[in-house]
Amino acid sequence: MGNMINIVIDTIGGDNGxxxxxxxxxxxxxxxxxVKLFLVGHKSEIDSLLNxxxxxxxxxxxxNATEEISLNEAPVKAVREKKDSSxxxxxxxxxxxxxxxxxxxxxxxxxxxxxxxxxxRAKGVKRTPLAHLLPTAAEPSLLLDCGANMDVKPEVLHxxxxxxxxxxxxxxxxxxPRVALANVGLEEEKGNAQVKAAYALxxxxxxxxFVGSIEARGIPYGKADVIVADGFIGNTIIKLYEGLSKVxxxxxxxxxxxxxSSKMGAILVKKSMKRTLKxxxxxxxxxxxxxxxxxxxxxxxxxxxxxxxxxxIDQCVSFVKNDVSGKIIKGIEK
Amino acid sequence: MGNMINIVIDTIGGDNGxxxxxxxxxxxxxxxxxVKLFLVGHKSEIDSLLNxxxxxxxxxxxxNATEEISLNEAPVKAVREKKDSSxxxxxxxxxxxxxxxxxxxxxxxxxxxxxxxxxxRAKGVKRTPLAHLLPTAAEPSLLLDCGANMDVKPEVLHxxxxxxxxxxxxxxxxxxPRVALANVGLEEEKGNAQVKAAYALxxxxxxxxFVGSIEARGIPYGKADVIVADGFIGNTIIKLYEGLSKVxxxxxxxxxxxxxSSKMGAILVKKSMKRTLKxxxxxxxxxxxxxxxxxxxxxxxxxxxxxxxxxxIDQCVSFVKNDVSGKIIKGIEK
Numbered sequence: 001m002g003n004m005i006n007i008v009i010d011t012i013g014g015d016n017g018x019x020x021x022x023x024x025x026x027x028x029x030x031x032x033x034x035v036k037l038f039l040v041g042h043k044s045e046i047d048s049l050l051n052x053x054x055x056x057x058x059x060x061x062x063x064n065a066t067e068e069i070s071l072n073e074a075p076v077k078a079v080r081e082k083k084d085s086s087x088x089x090x091x092x093x094x095x096x097x098x099x100x101x102x103x104x105x106x107x108x109x110x111x112x113x114x115x116x117x118x119x120x121r122a123k124g125v126k127r128t129p130l131a132h133l134l135p136t137a138a139e140p141s142l143l144l145d146c147g148a149n150m151d152v153k154p155e156v157l158h159x160x161x162x163x164x165x166x167x168x169x170x171x172x173x174x175x176x177p178r179v180a181l182a183n184v185g186l187e188e189e190k191g192n193a194q195v196k197a198a199y200a201l202x203x204x205x206x207x208x209x210f211v212g213s214i215e216a217r218g219i220p221y222g223k224a225d226v227i228v229a230d231g232f233i234g235n236t237i238i239k240l241y242e243g244l245s246k247v248x249x250x251x252x253x254x255x256x257x258x259x260x261s262s263k264m265g266a267i268l269v270k271k272s273m274k275r276t277l278k279x280x281x282x283x284x285x286x287x288x289x290x291x292x293x294x295x296x297x298x299x300x301x302x303x304x305x306x307x308x309x310x311x312x313i314d315q316c317v318s319f320v321k322n323d324v325s326g327k328i329i330k331g332i333e334k
Numbered sequence: 335m336g337n338m339i340n341i342v343i344d345t346i347g348g349d350n351g352x353x354x355x356x357x358x359x360x361x362x363x364x365x366x367x368x369v370k371l372f373l374v375g376h377k378s379e380i381d382s383l384l385n386x387x388x389x390x391x392x393x394x395x396x397x398n399a400t401e402e403i404s405l406n407e408a409p410v411k412a413v414r415e416k417k418d419s420s421x422x423x424x425x426x427x428x429x430x431x432x433x434x435x436x437x438x439x440x441x442x443x444x445x446x447x448x449x450x451x452x453x454x455r456a457k458g459v460k461r462t463p464l465a466h467l468l469p470t471a472a473e474p475s476l477l478l479d480c481g482a483n484m485d486v487k488p489e490v491l492h493x494x495x496x497x498x499x500x501x502x503x504x505x506x507x508x509x510x511p512r513v514a515l516a517n518v519g520l521e522e523e524k525g526n527a528q529v530k531a532a533y534a535l536x537x538x539x540x541x542x543x544f545v546g547s548i549e550a551r552g553i554p555y556g557k558a559d560v561i562v563a564d565g566f567i568g569n570t571i572i573k574l575y576e577g578l579s580k581v582x583x584x585x586x587x588x589x590x591x592x593x594x595s596s597k598m599g600a601i602l603v604k605k606s607m608k609r610t611l612k613x614x615x616x617x618x619x620x621x622x623x624x625x626x627x628x629x630x631x632x633x634x635x636x637x638x639x640x641x642x643x644x645x646x647i648d649q650c651v652s653f654v655k656n657d658v659s660g661k662i663i664k665g666i667e668k
Contacts (some may be wrong), residue, residue: 137581147518150526184481184569192484192566216570217577232526235518236550236567240574243551247471248582248614255606262606268599272589280582 004036005320006099007313011041012068012086013106015303018042021105022049024309029055031310032317038099040065040090065089071302075109079117087111091118094295101296101316103287105304112148115290115297122325124332125292127156129231130299131167132238132288135280138222142168142177146288147235154197157181157228158205161198162331163291164226165208170322171315176209180224182233183213194230202228207331220280245280252277287312289319292328296320338370339654340433341647345375346402346420347440349637352376355439356383358643363389365644366651372433374399374424399423405636409443413451421445425452428629435630435650437621439638446482449624449631456659458666459626461490463565464633465501466572466622469614472556476502476511480622481569488531491515491562492539495532496665497625498560499542504656505649510543514558516567517547528564536562541665554614579614586611621646623653626662630654 009025011018018041025037036059039046043064050060067085069078082088087106091114093099102119104111112130121128129145144164149156161179168177181199183191188199190213202210214224216237229237252273256266287298287308296319300308319325343359345352352375359371370393373380377398384394401419403412416422421440425448427433436453438445446464455462463479478498483490495513502511515533517525522533524547536544548558550571563571586607590600621632621642630653634642653659 137585150518182570184484184566184573192564195566215577216572216574217580219574220578220581230526232518232529233567233570236516236570237574238550239518240550240553240571241578243549244554244575244578244614245582246551247554248579248611251471251610251613252586252607255610256603258606261602265599265602265604268595269590269603270599272592272596273586276585276589277582279585280578 003034005032005034005101005317006036006038007316008038008040008090008093008099008102009309010086010090010102010104010106011039011046012065013104013302014300015105016305018045019049020304020306021309022046022053024306024313025060026050026053026055027306027310028313029059032313035059035313035317036061038063038090038093040086040093042066063089063093069107069110071107073107073110075107075113076117078110079113087114088118091115091297094119094297099295100320101298103298103300103309103312103316105300105302108147108299111297111299112290115293119293119295119297122292122294122329124329126159127152128290128292129160129163130288131164131291134219134227134238134241136220136222139174139225141219141222141224141227142172143227143229143234143238144291145229145231145234146238147231148290149231152194152230154194154201157194157198157230158201159292159332161202161208161210161226161228162205163328164228166327166331167289167291167324168225170324170327171318174225177225178211179208179226179228180211180214182219182227182229182237183215185215186213188212198228245277249277287315289315296325337368339366339368339435339651340370340372341650342372342374342424342427342433342436343643344420344424344436344438344440345373345380346399347438348634349439350639352379353383354638354640355643356380356387358640358647359394360384360387360389361640361644362647363393366647369393369647369651370395372397372424372427374420374427376400397423397427403441403444405441407441407444409441409447410451412444413447421448422452425449425631428453428631433629434654435632437632437634437643437646437650439634439636442481442633445631445633446624449627453627453629453631456626456628456663458663460493461486462624462626463494463497464622465498465625468553468561468572468575470554470556473508473559475553475556475558475561476506477561477563477568477572478625479563479565479568480572481565482624483565486528486564488528488535491528491532491564492535493626493666495536495542495544495560495562496539497662498562500661500665501623501625501658502559504658504661505652508559511559512545513542513560513562514545514548516553516561516563516571517549519549520547522546532562575614579611583611621649623649630659
């Protein structure tokens with residue numbers, strides 16, 4: 001039991017309800033024999049959902065929490081006041097050391113606020129970025145910060161680079177990850193004051209494989225493994241990715257329906273097209289960890305299905321096993 | 335001759351050489367009987383290209399300028415030192431009042447620097463944004479600033495909103511254009527310090543139809559006519575647009591070639607697909623004016639063909655005829 005990895009799953013807050021969480025949890029237990037899960041939410045509902053499955057009962061604990069935090073609530077206020085919400089109860093398990101990781105499909109704002117106020121930043125960490133894998137024509141790139149921190153200093157971007165580099169190396173097994181700074185041009189003198197100063201810091205840091213700036217047009221080609229940006233830029237990038245791929249996909253579908261011959265053609269290209277377009281669905285790359293907290297908090301998409309829950313569990317196992325938190329703290333102390 | 339609109343075309347600097355400029359110029363003269371053109375560049379080359387066409391010789395003047403400013407040169411230095419470059423000679427015609435507008439496919443940095451140092455800002459204008467039409471699923475949206483100004487104050491974003499609104503109304507004939515602020519969320523309290531302060535200014539300004547914030551994911555749907563951002567964000571948006579549409583298009587082409595049946599299907603969907611994807615080519619929306627200068631400077635894409643030259647001429651005519659510069663100055667004085 002000493003090497004057990006304890007993971008909390010918040011079963012409230014996702015668009016698809018507790019059933020996908022429970023289904024994903026049962027599969028996650030099968031895949032990872034050293035995992036114990038805390039399922040937090042409406043106990044009676046979770047219990048009856050669990051009854052549908054065969055699973056190792058010694059590795060599941062259901063914890064009752066009945067309050068819900070909606071997407072429209074002011075996050076900080078909700079986290080402070082709703083003590084019996086699944087989010088707050090779950091994050092407290094992390095804080096008290098009873099769990100190593102926490103997964104939620106709930107409100108991003110509330111998860112960020114809860115991460116900060118309940119779990120807290122690890123020693124030496126200036127800000128905690130939300131790190132998201134972006135689909136590209138090559139391998140996925142880790143983009144951080146995707147929206148947790150506005151207005152950050154250059155030293156914060158420097159830390160994001162260090163954290164992202166460690167994450168890609170340890171969790172995604174990318175050797176010597178290429179770290180790039182999101183910028184408006186490739187030359188060193190390009191950018192705003194914040195980015196220019198961060199460039200200078202990154203250039204001096206030998207612990208990071210800094211490959212210079214990346215222009216937004218280079219991101220979809222997969223020219224870097226880690227892309228560093230402040231939360232405003234990162235959020236703009238990830239949301240434009242999402243919106244533009246969706247709109248282009250919708251327009252293509254419309255084009256297919258525009259004539260008889262294109263409808264016939266669509267039947268023939270459907271399979272290979274689908275594979276291609278799925279590749280660029282940014283919502284489909286699993287969970288986004290909030291790096292640099294005292295415990296691991298992973299945000300999964302609001303409309304996550306059991307597959308995302310399963311891969312988030314795998315992600316947490318890999319994160320905890322490889323002591324990514326410890327390595328991040330060590331990495332940024334240097 | 336009193337109502338003649340004088341437009342300079344820089345024939346050096348574009349990827350396709352002087353021939354597309356001359357071809358576009360001749361067509362532009364045909365379309366606009368009240369236009370006179372100054373073609374600046376290698377005189378002998380321009381003269382021999384002009385010889386191929388029938389055109390109203392009284393409305394064309396060729397001006398010799400032989401120096402070239404390459405994309406790799408430091409813009410400010412190049413503009414200061416290369417007095418006989420087509421860019422500097424052309425912009426001086428604008429400065430001296432001999433011309434009303436200037437069109438160039440040359441280095442963006444040099445055009446921005448030349449616009450600032452040679453032409454100069456109009457009275458009351460704090461910063462001059464590069465304004466670009468973005469393709470969307472609905473009508474194109476004007477994005478400004480696309481990269482001319484990093485690190486700007488909230489009052490500058492406010493002015494960008496005023497200028498963009500006037501431009502869309504007068505040049506693109508959009509009635510009461512919806513102006514939105516590029517942001518990370520829709521609620522008023524969202525954003526970084528700069529954007530939150532700009533939000534407050536725009537909310538109070540009754541001369542602008544401010545519709546609030548727009549998230550990047552909403553941009554491709556065409557939810558606003560004018561999108562206001564600082565040059566860092568705007569540049570990120572336009573370049574990601576360009577890169578992502580190109581990569582998705584490339585992947586789709588790859589998917590079409592992946593099997594025999596998809597190859598057959600591709601033949602049938604080709605025509606309607608092409609139309610759809612062309613719609614999202616951000617490089618294909620004509621020229622980007624640098625708003626707020628004492629004269630009109632329009633940057634067209636480096637790889638522009640004669641069509642872009644023709645539409646840039648039309649754009650300049652519309653701009654000058656409707657006294658957009660005058661209206662911008664009046665609009666921001668209020």
